[in-house]
Amino acid sequence: xxxxxxxxxxxxxxxxxxxxxxxxxxxxxxxxxxxxxxxxxxxxxxxxxxxxxxxxxxxxxxxxxxxxxxxxxxxxxxxxxxxxxxxxxxxxxxxxxxxxxxxxxxxxxxxxxxxxxxxxxxxxxxxxxxxxxxxxxxxxxxxxxxxxxxxxxxxxxxxxxxxxxxxxxxxxxxxxxxxxxxxxxxxxxxxxxxxxxxxxxxxxxxxxxxxxxxxxxxxxxxxxxxxxxxxxxxxxxxxxxxxxxxxxxxxxxxxxxxxxxxxxxxxxxxxxxxxxxxxxxxxxxxxxxxxxxxxxxxxxxxxxxxxxxxxxxxxxxxxxxxxxxxxxxxxxxxxxxxx
Amino acid sequence: xxxxxxxxxxxxxxxxxxxxxxxxxxxxxxxxxxxxxxxxxxxxxxxxxxxxxxxxxxxxxxxxxxxxxxxxxxxxxxxxxxxxxxxxxxxxxxxxxxxxxxxxxxxxxxxxxxxxxxxxxxxxxxxxxxxxxxxxxxxxxxxxxxxxxxxxxxxxxxxxxxxxxxxxxxxxxxxxxxxxxxxxxxxxxxxxxxxxxxxxxxxxxxxxxxxxxxxxxxxxxxxxxxxxxxxxxxxxxxxxxxxxxxxxxxxxxxxxxxxxxxxxxxxxxxxxxxxxxxxxxxxxxxxxxxxxxxxxxxxxxxxxxxxxxxxxxxxxxxxxxxxxxxxxxxxxxxxxxxx
Numbered sequence: 001x002x003x004x005x006x007x008x009x010x011x012x013x014x015x016x017x018x019x020x021x022x023x024x025x026x027x028x029x030x031x032x033x034x035x036x037x038x039x040x041x042x043x044x045x046x047x048x049x050x051x052x053x054x055x056x057x058x059x060x061x062x063x064x065x066x067x068x069x070x071x072x073x074x075x076x077x078x079x080x081x082x083x084x085x086x087x088x089x090x091x092x093x094x095x096x097x098x099x100x101x102x103x104x105x106x107x108x109x110x111x112x113x114x115x116x117x118x119x120x121x122x123x124x125x126x127x128x129x130x131x132x133x134x135x136x137x138x139x140x141x142x143x144x145x146x147x148x149x150x151x152x153x154x155x156x157x158x159x160x161x162x163x164x165x166x167x168x169x170x171x172x173x174x175x176x177x178x179x180x181x182x183x184x185x186x187x188x189x190x191x192x193x194x195x196x197x198x199x200x201x202x203x204x205x206x207x208x209x210x211x212x213x214x215x216x217x218x219x220x221x222x223x224x225x226x227x228x229x230x231x232x233x234x235x236x237x238x239x240x241x242x243x244x245x246x247x248x249x250x251x252x253x254x255x256x257x258x259x260x261x262x263x264x265x266x267x268x269x270x271x272x273x274x275x276x277x278x279x280x281x282x283x284x285x286x287x288x289x290x291x292x293x294x295x296x297x298x299x300x301x302x303x304x305x306x307x308x309x310x311x312x313x314x315x316x317x318x319x320x321x322x323x324x325x326x327x328x329x330x331x332x333x334x335x336x337x338x339x
Numbered sequence: 340x341x342x343x344x345x346x347x348x349x350x351x352x353x354x355x356x357x358x359x360x361x362x363x364x365x366x367x368x369x370x371x372x373x374x375x376x377x378x379x380x381x382x383x384x385x386x387x388x389x390x391x392x393x394x395x396x397x398x399x400x401x402x403x404x405x406x407x408x409x410x411x412x413x414x415x416x417x418x419x420x421x422x423x424x425x426x427x428x429x430x431x432x433x434x435x436x437x438x439x440x441x442x443x444x445x446x447x448x449x450x451x452x453x454x455x456x457x458x459x460x461x462x463x464x465x466x467x468x469x470x471x472x473x474x475x476x477x478x479x480x481x482x483x484x485x486x487x488x489x490x491x492x493x494x495x496x497x498x499x500x501x502x503x504x505x506x507x508x509x510x511x512x513x514x515x516x517x518x519x520x521x522x523x524x525x526x527x528x529x530x531x532x533x534x535x536x537x538x539x540x541x542x543x544x545x546x547x548x549x550x551x552x553x554x555x556x557x558x559x560x561x562x563x564x565x566x567x568x569x570x571x572x573x574x575x576x577x578x579x580x581x582x583x584x585x586x587x588x589x590x591x592x593x594x595x596x597x598x599x600x601x602x603x604x605x606x607x608x609x610x611x612x613x614x615x616x617x618x619x620x621x622x623x624x625x626x627x628x629x630x631x632x633x634x635x636x637x638x639x640x641x642x643x644x645x646x647x648x649x650x651x652x653x654x655x656x657x658x659x660x661x662x663x664x665x666x667x668x669x670x671x672x673x674x675x676x677x678x
Contacts, residue, residue: 004469009399009419009443011469052355052661080348081529089428090655091448092663094530099653104348104529107454109430109448117445119461130343133531189418190420190443190461190504193434314438316429322391324431327438329446 205242544581
């Protein structure tokens with residue numbers, strides 16, 4: 001039996017899968033943010049020409065996948081698997097996009113960690129020779145997430161300082177073999193569900209930070225690497241509150257994150273003056289920033305090594321109403337630029 | 340690069356992963372059915388000692404996982420990954436069970452196809468040497484599914500003849516290497532989302548049957564096998580309506596399923612006189628029958644080769660209300676008994 005493990009929870013790829021192409025489609029608010037010019041398509045309005053926000057979420061997911069394939073000059077029928085998910089109940093945006101794309105589909109749900117989860121499973125499929133190329137994607141939509149998880153938009157409720165703004169957008173990556181690529185996936189650390197007892201569905205950063213710290217520590221222990229091995233440690237959507245807690249937790253564990261090393265996609269995607277409180281969230285947040293900013297920097301050689309870790313808060317309105325705490329999960333993928 | 344493909348959508352395992360142990364926990368109605376004596380634990384009531392049906396679903400999921408590990412004499416911290424899901428919004432039963440089990444977790448959503456999806460991905464992890472042993476599980480609960488997808492139980496609505504009864508139960512399997520096993524997973528066919536335009540959320544059998552036929556045809560084409568290669572072709576929860584449609588579709592494709600070859604878990608789990616209309620459904624249906632009936636028959640040599648195909652209807656109340664049709668998906672895993 002071939003071994004692809006280093007340490008407890010970390011996989012090392014013997015033929016590091018290549019990210020052949022990537023694409024992002026986001027909403028207008030994301031387009032107004034500091035990364036606005038980097039996305040492949042910024043929608044003029046969040047409905048994306050559809051009749052409902054849910055249909056818009058599906059259309060955005062599908063468009064990101066299609067653009068990703070176009071950039072790689074690969075047709076749908078050449079793709080051997082699509083892995084991904086979203087935040088809608090029953091991951092309907094991804095499922096309906098998979099219907100239109102007609103690619104063999106494995107639906108995933110990891111809340112806002114979905115992009116890392118799909119990247120890891122897609123890498124396993126490619127590295128092991130089970131499928132190639134493989135498309136992976138994750139998306140979210142502010143207008144559907146608010147009404148599904150919190151309140152109808154029309155209610156106009158006041159948001160707490162720790163609240164985050166769900167990103168409207170999808171990021172997609174095509175993994176496979178090839179001579180040129182944006183980056184290679186070299187390692188993957190699968191996260192364990194971690195719960196420190198947060199009950200406030202408007203403070204997901206705090207709910208996710210302990211999982212982020214646990215996965216980071218596990219990754220460094222398994223690989224023997226220290227934080228400064230990487231040019232950037234990317235978290236998905238911890239936001240301001242969660243990022244501060246992560247830094248404290250890592251310092252407590254003797255693995256402080258050096259100044260400037262950590263980037264949180266949720267603190268990067270929006271203009272901080274655009275009423276987003278603690279930052280961005282949603283599985284489209286890390287997925288679209290991975291696509292628009294992180295992978296291009298790896299391809300251009302501005303970064304050589306990045307640890308991409310998306311974090312998810314595992315809650316539903318029902319569990320919140322029943323008094324459950326909010327556990328978190330974080331999965332990490334190590335990316336290296338060049339060929 | 341190693342190749343593990345035969346044909347378009349089918350994976351062949353070079354080191355067929357072994358199912359080392361399995362366990363099932365079901366509700367009282369399932370216990371009254373013809374398979375009642377075969378489950379590891381039949382609950383006395385559907386609340387499972389909890390305060391809510393959602394908490395019960397979580398407890399059942401967790402107990403099936405724990406029993407599966409106990410039967411293999413393997414502790415939680417030896418398990419390198421847990422893959423699975425359920426029908427609750429945000430797959431909260433699986434997520435909360437993963438928190439308690441503290442096993443690295445990859446959440447999946449494939450509606451009622453989840454047991455096949457998790458079995459396939461777990462097999463890839465084990466065959467490729469990425470993780471071993473790996474636990475996979477899928478569960479559902481009648482009382483949570485009814486109120487989430489259809490009506491509150493208290494409403495007491497009349498059910499249509501095509502309606503199916505969601506199984507309360509979870510089935511779990513531990514995959515890994517070992518000298519003895521219940522069965523080996525030799526092939527996997529990943530399904531494509533298929534939609535023939537059904538809009539009736541009370542007729543999921545009809546919505547899923549086209550996906551089942553598509554995956555079966557794909558599997559036979561990819562492998563060069565014909566239906567009678569298998570001692571049994573198992574479908575998840577097509578029920579009476581969906582099973583009849585599947586037989587018609589397979590006959591139309593020139594691949595008729597011989598008499599007695601096909602078994603649908605949804606037509607097997609309940610006493611047909613127990614008010615279940617077109618049969619059982621839910622991802623716990625195929626998962627618990629796989630565990631309680633199919634794997635023991637393979638171990639005992641009563642069957643040598645089985646194609647296990649779970650089918651999922653990809654819908655949510657929101658998509659139904661917005662007029663979407665109900666696409667289906669089906670994933671198939673080929674199982675062989677003996678060592």
